[in-house]
Amino acid sequence: MDEDRRPLSFWLLGAFFLLFVVFLYGPTLTILVLSFQGPEGGLTFPLRGVSTHWYEMLWRGAGVIDIWASFRRSLRLGIVVMVLTTVISLLAGYAFRRRFPGQGLLFNLTIASLIVPSIVVSLGIALEFRLLDDAVKAFAEENGVEWLSEGYATAMGLFTSGLGAHLTWTLPFGLLIMFAVFNRFPNNLEEAARDLGASPWQVFQHVVLPLVAPSLVGVALFGFTLSWDEIARTSQAIGDANTLPLELQGLTSTVTTPEIYALGTVVTGVSVLVIALAFLGVSMARRRAAKRVLG
């Protein structure tokens, strides 16, 4: 191949690619800029002064419903989803390397969970919990369990229906990542360890885990960020306490100051921070893995 002469298609597609990147990042950068306006600032250009006024407003929680409560809720939920996604995906990915009954069904269910429309999953979880609530109340009344019939409202909540809804969205991604990892996994290393007398647990602990650790960071990253931004599956299945993206969706039609841009920038900032941490984690895990193999 001629290394120096680029075909016309290169330049055309290159220009298209560049435009697409601008299209992809331009709007987000726009609200980043607009969020730093002065107190007189409006929803669009021209910029009126430069200040951190809208961040101060946001920090005080003025003008916005208790946004920090939902911020903390989303953060807590995201961390729990992250941990569960990582552990469950690793275990399942490990299981899928061998044959077991129901393997095909479980795989298809996982894929189905990814592609069934989110509103259907969300509605289903809402109905499930409603039926559960009705059953509990009926049971309590029939059997005269007073503390239950009086104190019980609903089983729906952040860490029941909400957590479940998020896991149906994050686990398929986690499993697919683990599939990709184990498909490229050097099986001979495990065999060597087994030949040297390592127990299955030792093989897992000293061979498999260090090798897949960088990918686990990736799974964790997906687990957190997908949960942090999730809205469609959460919408019907969360009960009374909204997550941050749900509050944000509501704010789009009520807030008419750059405060919403400040909030948007903070939320995106959290995602960017987590992505950066993940990259750091991956490179550290890689370095450790390399050291183990070489040293």
Next chain:
Amino acid sequence: MSSSPPDRRPMGRPVAPLLQAAPLALVLLLFFVFPLLATAVVSLWNYTEYSLVPDVTSRNYVEMFEGCSDFSEGLCTTFGTYLSTLRLCAIVWAVTTLFGFGIAYFLAFHIRSDTVRMALFLVCTAPFLTSNVIRMISWLPLLGREGVVNQFLVGTGLVDQPQDWLLFSDFSVVLAFVHLYTLFVTVPVFNSMMRIDRRLLEAAQDAGASGWQTLRHVVIPLTKPGLVIGSIFVIVLVMGDFVTIGVMGGQQIASIGKVIQVQMSYLQFPAAAAQAVVLLGLVLLVIAVMTKLIDIRREL
């Protein structure tokens, strides 16, 4: 876990994998299978203003398609909603497929350094990990009546007055979908393209094929699995959507997802469930047709 006694048995006994897969199976059973069953059952129930009535009735389905057999008055609401959602699907699918294919092609075949390729790939995919709602909000200062685009259009004299169709319109909805979902096509298509043996392209060239012929007869057929997976994602995401259509359409545009959401907010659970069952049926039909074309599991 792996330290449990069953794992120490010789290979081939499936107890350890079963235990390892159990948490995933349990989560899917509780929060995916049961909910879908609940939806199917409740879609056959009756309801009053404040409660569900366990029953077997076709009421919800009948009401959903009420007046749909009579075309003299135009389409019934349900058919109208489905048609406009499908139309939106088709437009978004066409644009995202074209864009996604172009970007994946550029990355896979025009970038020569693996490091640069990986970096650019991440540039294209990283926004997936940020909030969709915020990415939608980001369009407001650009597309509004006083927005950047209108300022530019009026300023350069291209139009006399600010254009209203830029925001809270079909246009802004499609724009947001393309913005959000192109990467669902880019990633699987890129994945397929990276598996194409480069010698095939050289062979096609040596055999005298033009660039277009190579694209049409070599690259596109070999990229088909990626295109199918990407298409499934985009079609399903748009068909069930109510968030993007709501925010970018100014809550004015009808969609199937929106109907379900509204019925839920009026506590008409059985009616919403019937809508969900029909939507799910339609989605499964689309997927069944598309997966006839490829074997998904081989693509991982």
